[in-house]
Amino acid sequence: xxxxxxxxxxxxxxxxxxxxxxxxxxxxxxxxxxxxxxxxxxxxxxxxxxxxxxxxxxxxxxxxxxxxxxxxxxxxxxxxxxxxxxxxxxxxxxxxxxxxxxxxxxxxxxxxxxxxxxxxxxxxxxxxxxxxxxxxxxxxxxxxxxxxxxxxxxxxxxxxxxxxxxxxxxxxxxxxxxxxxxxxxxxxxxxxxxxxxxxxxxxxxxxxxxxxxxxxxxxxxxxxxxxxxxxxxxxxxxxxxxxxxxxxxxxxxxxxxxxxxxxxxxxxxxxxxxxxxxxxxxxxxxxxxxxxxxxxxxxxxxxxxxxxxxxxxxxxxxxxxxxxxxxxxxxxxxxxxxxxxxxxxxxxxxxxxxxxxxxxxxxxxxxxxxxxxxxxxxxxxxxxxxxxxxxxxxxxxxxxxxxxxxxxxxxxxxxxxxxxxxxxxxxxxxxxxxxxxxxxxxxxxxxxxxxxxxxxxxxxxxxxxxxxxxxxxxxxxxxxxxxxxxxxxxxxxxxxxxxxxxxxxxxxxxxxxxxxxxxxxxxxxxxxxxxxxxxxxxxxxxxxxxxxxxxxxxxxxxxxxxxxxxxxxxxxxxxxxxxxxxxxxxxxxxxxxxxxxxxxxxxxxxxxxxxxxxxxxxxxxxxxxxxxxxxxxxxxxxxxxxxxxxxxxxxxxxxxxxxxxxxxxxxxxxxxxxxxxxxxxxxxxxxxxxxxxxxxxxxxxxxxxxxxxxxxxxxxxxxxxxx
RNA sequence: GCGCUCUUAGCUCAGUUGGUUAGAGCGUUCGCUUCACACGCGAAAGGUCGCAGGUUCGAAUCCUGCAGAGCGCACCA
Numbered sequence: 178x179x180x181x182x183x184x185x186x187x188x189x190x191x192x193x194x195x196x197x198x199x200x201x202x203x204x205x206x207x208x209x210x211x212x213x214x215x216x217x218x219x220x221x222x223x224x225x226x227x228x229x230x231x232x233x234x235x236x237x238x239x240x241x242x243x244x245x246x247x248x249x250x251x252x253x254x255x256x257x258x259x260x261x262x263x264x265x266x267x268x269x270x271x272x273x274x275x276x277x278x279x280x281x282x283x284x285x286x287x288x289x290x291x292x293x294x295x296x297x298x299x300x301x302x303x304x305x306x307x308x309x310x311x312x313x314x315x316x317x318x319x320x321x322x323x324x325x326x327x328x329x330x331x332x333x334x335x336x337x338x339x340x341x342x343x344x345x346x347x348x349x350x351x352x353x354x355x356x357x358x359x360x361x362x363x364x365x366x367x368x369x370x371x372x373x374x375x376x377x378x379x380x381x382x383x384x385x386x387x388x389x390x391x392x393x394x395x396x397x398x399x400x401x402x403x404x405x406x407x408x409x410x411x412x413x414x415x416x417x418x419x420x421x422x423x424x425x426x427x428x429x430x431x432x433x434x435x436x437x438x439x440x441x442x443x444x445x446x447x448x449x450x451x452x453x454x455x456x457x458x459x460x461x462x463x464x465x466x467x468x469x470x471x472x473x474x475x476x477x478x479x480x481x482x483x484x485x486x487x488x489x490x491x492x493x494x495x496x497x498x499x500x501x502x503x504x505x506x507x508x509x510x511x512x513x514x515x516x517x518x519x520x521x522x523x524x525x526x527x528x529x530x531x532x533x534x535x536x537x538x539x540x541x542x543x544x545x546x547x548x549x550x551x552x553x554x555x556x557x558x559x560x561x562x563x564x565x566x567x568x569x570x571x572x573x574x575x576x577x578x579x580x581x582x583x584x585x586x587x588x589x590x591x592x593x594x595x596x597x598x599x600x601x602x603x604x605x606x607x608x609x610x611x612x613x614x615x616x617x618x619x620x621x622x623x624x625x626x627x628x629x630x631x632x633x634x635x636x637x638x639x640x641x642x643x644x645x646x647x648x649x650x651x652x653x654x655x656x657x658x659x660x661x662x663x664x665x666x667x668x669x670x671x672x673x674x675x676x677x678x679x680x681x682x683x684x685x686x687x688x689x690x691x692x693x694x695x696x697x698x699x700x701x702x703x704x705x706x707x708x709x710x711x712x713x714x715x716x717x718x719x720x721x722x723x724x725x726x727x728x729x730x731x732x733x734x735x736x737x738x739x740x741x742x743x744x745x746x747x748x749x750x751x752x753x754x755x756x757x758x759x760x761x762x763x764x765x766x767x768x769x770x771x772x773x774x775x776x777x778x779x780x781x782x783x784x785x786x787x788x789x790x791x792x793x794x795x796x797x798x799x800x801x802x803x804x805x806x807x808x809x810x811x812x813x814x815x816x817x818x819x820x821x822x823x824x825x826x827x828x829x830x831x832x833x834x835x836x837x838x839x840x841x842x843x844x845x846x847x848x849x850x851x852x853x854x855x856x857x858x859x860x861x862x863x864x865x866x867x868x869x870x871x872x873x874x875x876x877x878x879x880x881x882x883x884x885x886x887x888x889x890x891x892x893x894x895x896x897x898x899x900x
Numbered sequence: 901g902c903g904c905u906c907u908u909a910g911c912u913c914a915g916u917u918g919g920u921u922a923g924a925g926c927g928u929u930c931g932c933u934u935c936a937c938a939c940g941c942g943a944a945a946g947g948u949c950g951c952a953g954g955u956u957c958g959a960a961u962c963c964u965g966c967a968g969a970g971c972g973c974a975c976c977a
Binding site for chain 1: 903904905906912915916924925927936937939941970971972974976
């Protein structure tokens with residue numbers, strides 16, 4: 178027996194060495210796997226932010242996916258797990274900008290676009306190694322030879338190609354539309370990047386000629402020349418659609434027009450409102466329907482424009498009380514009441530969103546196109562379809578299996594409410610929009626030859642490139658062997674937070690560009706929270722560094738602590754005591770190995786002896802566990818599999834079988850001894866294999882000390898096959 | 901307003917398609933330096949599975965209603 182077993186298991190002294198050995202073996206790359214493997218199994222890692230550090234959410238995600246990947250690899254599949262990082266454009270740029278301001282007192286405009294982009298790239302490159310080495314410490318069996326970055330050259334090509342093809346199909350268009358403008362970040366953001374916050378404000382009832390209108394935003398009202406009521410509202414039956422009224426308004430007398438539109442909620446306020454098409458989505462739609470102009474009142478910095486008369490140049494917050502004062506003085510305020518409502522804020526910057534009309538690029542989700550080639554169940558090749566319908570069909574007919582009912586409904590609910598996706602962002606770091614202008618001319622896809630072409634200054638929403646991830650990582654748009662073999666990918670396990678942001682858009686992109694699902698099964702997981710159920714956040718100071726947990730208890734223990742007893746899809750409360758418990762379990766396994774190795778000989782491991790009859794129940798029981806664990810893993814019930822193994826190893830194998838073996842091994846019956854030794858060897862080797870997906874390090878370390886092995890590494894040892 | 905999830909032992913949670921005395925970890929109590937392991941061993945206490953109905957031979961599990969907790973989406977003039 179190896180001397181190392183005389184001391185307790187030491188994860189810190191083991192894990193780095195084992196991981197390095199795995200990397201050297203080349204087995205993370207499916208091209209090097211032993212045996213004749215035909216059936217592929219592929220997963221892409223949800224790419225962490227390139228400048229980020231590993232948090233417990235990643236740790237959980239890595240544990241979950243690695244368990245599945247290792248299981249499939251041992252089962253003999255051609256298994257590929259692709260690592261990558263995401264540029265997280267807005268987050269990364271704003272971090273560099275913050276540093277620039279702090280260290281040099283400069284803004285991005287001081288150093289210019291090229292210099293800023295250069296610095297952001299540099300910063301991203303410098304921090305890349307941190308997150309990658311941290312993912313390694315979790316034991317993740319990723320094929321590093323296929324590492325991808327959302328902003329590298331190949332992905333750049335994929336993005337430009339995707340953009341062009343969608344543009345040519347009429348699915349990407351440029352238009353003046355009302356968008357979510359973040360005055361602090363100075364960029365548009367998508368609907369999914371908005372967080373609603375409850376605020377206490379005042380609802381002002383203003384006299385508007387014969388009407389009284391309610392508003393929370395008097396500062397937008399300067400240009401309001403239309404008053405809208407519901408067509409069936411009897412209170413306003415006397416007014417006709419299109420009727421003109423002279424009235425006194427903020428800056429003097431104006432001519433207002435009555436409009437009737439069914440979008441009005443008769444119950445709200447007085448049932449009459451004036452509209453500000455340039456700064457409100459609903460108002461914009463009304464204006465579109467009735468062909469009204471949309472005059473800008475507030476600029477990109479949240480300041481009032483000249484239309485606001487003496488208030489021009491003021492910030493909204495400063496202007497509002499002064500405007501109300503003036504309205505009061507003119508006797509135009511009928512009533513004021515406290516008002517609780519939700520205010521849209523930007524997820525990143527926290528700024529209040531100012532809807533603005535802007536010329537932006539959009540993905541049209543309702544434009545019909547012909548899907549020439551389709552492998553998606555329920556969608557025929559050559560079908561006329563919209564992106565929205567395609568996204569729905571892929572899940573509805575099972576091309577993407579979404580076994581969790583609740584998330585399926587959430588997905589459909591999201592699809593049904595989906596509007597066109599604004600994909601342009603007014604920042605500098607990211608995939609620049611592949612469009613060039615020269616006067617009225619436009620070139621899409623590649624830079625055109627000839628002079629005086631100007632590239633669009635905006636960059637693409639980071640989720641545009643992320644949405645291509647399952648196939649851009651496999652070499653698309655080239656028709657690579659990888660793409661042929663590994664797409665659609667087998668499995669995806671993202672957090673529910675990014676179901677719409679990412680999952681749905683991957684389905685959109687893979688559907689349009691390949692006529693395939695991006696993945697066959699998606700298992701959505703929950704969030705890791707602190708012991709009180711709160712989200713981890715900097716402001717709460719409740720962060721837990723997974724690396725610290727690994728240092729203290731080992732990666733195996735952390736993995737088990739995150740996986741056991743946490744049903745996929747539900748939030749997890751992180752419990753350090755639980756992790757500690759699994760450190761003990763790793764040590765228990767270590768001591769089981771010590772006992773078995775001390776009490777067996779080489780023959781016990783190589784000879785396939787016939788078992789004594791009373792030993793058969795033990796073998797059968799082990800085989801039953803192996804079968805159930807396999808079934809659980811096949812159904813992605815990792816939490817069940819891990820728990821069952823824990824229970825079996827500790828309370829059956831150790832507590833009962835080993836205890837009983839002591840008597841037999843010290844007894845007189847030589848045949849019984851031989852059979853028992855064989856049993857112990859059989860049980861240990863089977864348990865190591867079954868536990869390997871969950872606790873790869875300790876199991877591999879023990880496996881390396883076995884007298885005979887089925888393969889050079891446990892990582893590629895054949896999974897116990899049981900009828 | 902629409903929708904989703906949860907409510908099981910002191911705490912944190914499992915319990916896949918309904919089937920024998922409802923499980924785990926931690927914690928608690930008692931006893932053990934027993935020759936694999938004190939990162940351990942042995943034993944014990946602890947639950948009318950949120951409440952009320954229903955379906956069924958049988959319900960923690962399915963259906964309906966109610967209560968509480970959390971979350972998402974929409975509206976928000």
